[in-house]
Amino acid sequence: MGAISLTELGSKLAGLMFIWGTIQQFFPYTLRKRIKSFWQKLENYFYPYVQITIDEFTNGKSNDIYTQVSSYLGTKSINKDAKYLKAEKSKNSKSFAVSLDEGEEIIDQFLGAKLSWRSHIETFNENSSGRNNSRPIEKKSYTITFNQRYKEMVIGKYLKHVMEEGKVIEFKNRKQKIYTNNCSEDWYWYGKGMWRDINFEHPATFDTLAMDPKKKEEIIIDLIAFSKGKDYYSKVGKAWKRGYLLYGPPGTGKSTMIAAIANFLNYDIYDLELTSVKDNSGLKKLLMETTSKSIIVIEDIDCSIDLTGKRKKKKKKSEETVNEDQEDDSDSSKEKASENKETGKLTLSGLLNFIDGIWSACGQERIIIFTTNHKDKLDPALIRRGRMDMHIEMSYCKYEAFKVLAKNYLEVETHPLFQQIQGLLEEVNMSPCDVAENLMLKNASEGPEICLNNLIQALKEAKKKANKDKEAKEKTSLNSKKIKKFSTKFVGRLKELLK
């Protein structure tokens, strides 16, 4: 018996039940009870099906399960043979979603059970609720119908499966966001939260990122392991988060790498401007307002705030009393303790707690990225493993990175000029940013050859400049050596004369 006719049969039986309800009062109680139990048996025999309804709204609030079911059925409708579908696009979605049109049926299979999904729209006028302004209101819902022997399985497993799958699809389709805490006073005044967001639409990917392919592969593997590591992290008792330190000279792709990571994992970005954070409690509040599956970024951490200077000053003080060799670890804990006492300020200890204190475990699946041009300026406590788990050096452009840029910008994978460029890149330090600038087609008539020659020219000039700088440096150091030699000789003579 087809599922449509079964549903029809069900509604007919329900109709008969209604008629029975009105005439039953004319029968004595015991007879009524018997007829009822017989009727139920008959109904179960002819219609052994259970139906679950999922409304779009429950108690005036939107029902999350409804949207998850919608997303889930969207993919099923495309794959299965439903004929009447609807395409809808919500404000926060990257692409449109396909859903069932009213009355259309989707049959799903799960653990041996056959499940029939239908979409329903009930329309009624607001007038019925006593208001004058008559405007039709739509009440949307989904129903699933299945054999009653699967009732436990559907409630215990199937619906959970639908919700989880639906959530994954929703996450994939949603628009990524980038948040900033650098908001105007008005923003806070209107109670809009600590973060302000816009859509994140950066085109960078790992394919377009120019760097050593082995290093790139290592990072991708690490990111995949992290994003799939929910069970692992809970097994080892670690908060599900990971820190990356990106360091290297300007224009080597640190910010581009952040965009590539966000696009790879489909995470949102929280761009944390430390200079806009008043104190440690402000930092904690910001952390509490971030969501899971996100990247918290602090760019140019060495310039953001004078966290390192503070420690250095304290170091000097302690040098007076403590032997320098023993100082480091015990000293740093003392500093942290005293910094903790400071209120109304953003301190290094506040930042350290932000990264891996107990509060950092609120929310899950979070990545923290610091970027800097001067790794050596950072406090070792800030970048130790566990806080910054992976230190990634973004270096000047080498031949492998150049090949990625040539492919991106010029669509060439080999060229006779490549060899010369390879040789020059081994001798000259040029950032991928500068290499990319030279490879950019300035007008449509230019071909790759012109761009490659431009790059060769730029590399030669950079080499000349580097040689000149080197010579000048050597000259200055030679001069200072001569002056030093002369002055020691002079002082020696003077001493001899004075004797």
Ligand SMILES: Nc1ncnc2c1ncn2[C@@H]1O[C@H](COP(=O)(O)OP(=O)(O)OP(=O)(O)O)[C@@H](O)[C@H]1O
């Ligand atoms: N490794 C790279 N791969 C691809 N493009 C790159 C790379 N490095 C730089 N670029 C290009 O150069 C521009 C500047 O790079 P980016 O902002 O990522 O550098 P950065 O390392 O963050 O520099 P800074 O230290 O000054 O912040 C980017 O828009 C990008 O187009």
Ligand SMILES: [Mg+2]
């Ligand atoms: Mg940058």
